[in-house]
Amino acid sequence: MNEKQLTGTYRTEDFGSAGSRRLLRAGRIPAVIYGKNGNVHISLEAKDFTNKMRKFSESTLLTIKVDKVDHSVLMKDYQENVMRGMITHVDFFEVTTDEVLRANVPVVLHGNAIGTRHGGVLEQVMHEIEVECLPKDLPESFIVDISKIDLNESVHVAQLTIPEGVKILIAKETTIASVKAVKEEVAAPAAEATEEAVAAEPAIVEKADKEK
Numbered sequence: 001m002n003e004k005q006l007t008g009t010y011r012t013e014d015f016g017s018a019g020s021r022r023l024l025r026a027g028r029i030p031a032v033i034y035g036k037n038g039n040v041h042i043s044l045e046a047k048d049f050t051n052k053m054r055k056f057s058e059s060t061l062l063t064i065k066v067d068k069v070d071h072s073v074l075m076k077d078y079q080e081n082v083m084r085g086m087i088t089h090v091d092f093f094e095v096t097t098d099e100v101l102r103a104n105v106p107v108v109l110h111g112n113a114i115g116t117r118h119g120g121v122l123e124q125v126m127h128e129i130e131v132e133c134l135p136k137d138l139p140e141s142f143i144v145d146i147s148k149i150d151l152n153e154s155v156h157v158a159q160l161t162i163p164e165g166v167k168i169l170i171a172k173e174t175t176i177a178s179v180k181a182v183k184e185e186v187a188a189p190a191a192e193a194t195e196e197a198v199a200a201e202p203a204i205v206e207k208a209d210k211e212k
Contacts, residue, residue: 004056006049008042008066015041020089029087033064033071035094042066050087053078058128059105060140064092072097072135095135102169104128105139107176111147115179120151126176129157130169137165146177154178 011030013019020030023043033040042064056062056075064071073092081088095101106128113122129142142160149155158172 004052004060004062006044006052006062006064008044008064010066011041011043024086024088029090031090031092033073033092033094034076035071036096040066040071040094044090046087049090053087057106057140059103059131059138061095061135061138062092074101074103097135100132100134101138102130102132103138104130106141108141108143109146109177110143111145113146113149113177113179115149115151115153118151120179120181122146122149122177122179124177126157126174129160132167132169133165137163139163139166144176149177149179151179151181 008031009028011019011023013022015030023030024046027046028043029046029049031042031044033042044064053075058075060075062073062075064073071092071094073094075090076093077091078087079089080086107124107126109122109124113120116122131138144155144160146155154175155177156172157168157170157174157176160168160176162168
């Protein structure tokens with residue numbers, strides 16, 4: 001578990017688009033913490049959140065301090081203005097420390113598969129894995145060593161190192177990544193033969209015309 005700290009401020013202004021635009025112009029990001037006891041509307045300092053966001057994933061447990069109250073949350077979604085390169089809204093889901101939760105944990109491949117040096121192509125099938133655990137046991141990612149994967153070999157969920165207290169919610173036989181041999185193209189000779197046949201057709205037609 002890698003817990004990150006954020007500081008928020010309660011929103012008291014209009015929660016609509018006009019209020020959101022005012023916050024963004026002031027260098028703050030509108031956000032909502034969704035919880036069992038209701039939703040909390042807050043704003044975050046834009047520069048601070050954007051810098052920290054690069055270091056955590058959907059499965060990173062965060063603590064947002066709002067007016068001396070700590071909220072343990074997971075980030076569920078965010079909106080971004082791609083043209084301006086800025087985050088415009090964030091949604092968080094509040095978790096209870098003693099209640100089991102479900103979350104998707106990113107899969108990170110580490111190393112260079114030996115099969116790629118033999119002409120193979122690496123294919124990552126699973127990019128995240130759903131787990132069930134207490135918030136304190138939630139892994140930030142699964143690191144998968146692929147360096148020993150050769151041609152036509154795969155690594156599966158069963159080969160992961162699972163932290164204590166974490167339950168995997170997909171089949172252990174599920175493929176995470178594999179190295180596949182590149183198939184050689186065999187259609188080229190047939191294509192060349194077709195081109196030769198087409199090139200010969202005018203000559204045949206011309207000969208027939210002369211015989212008439």
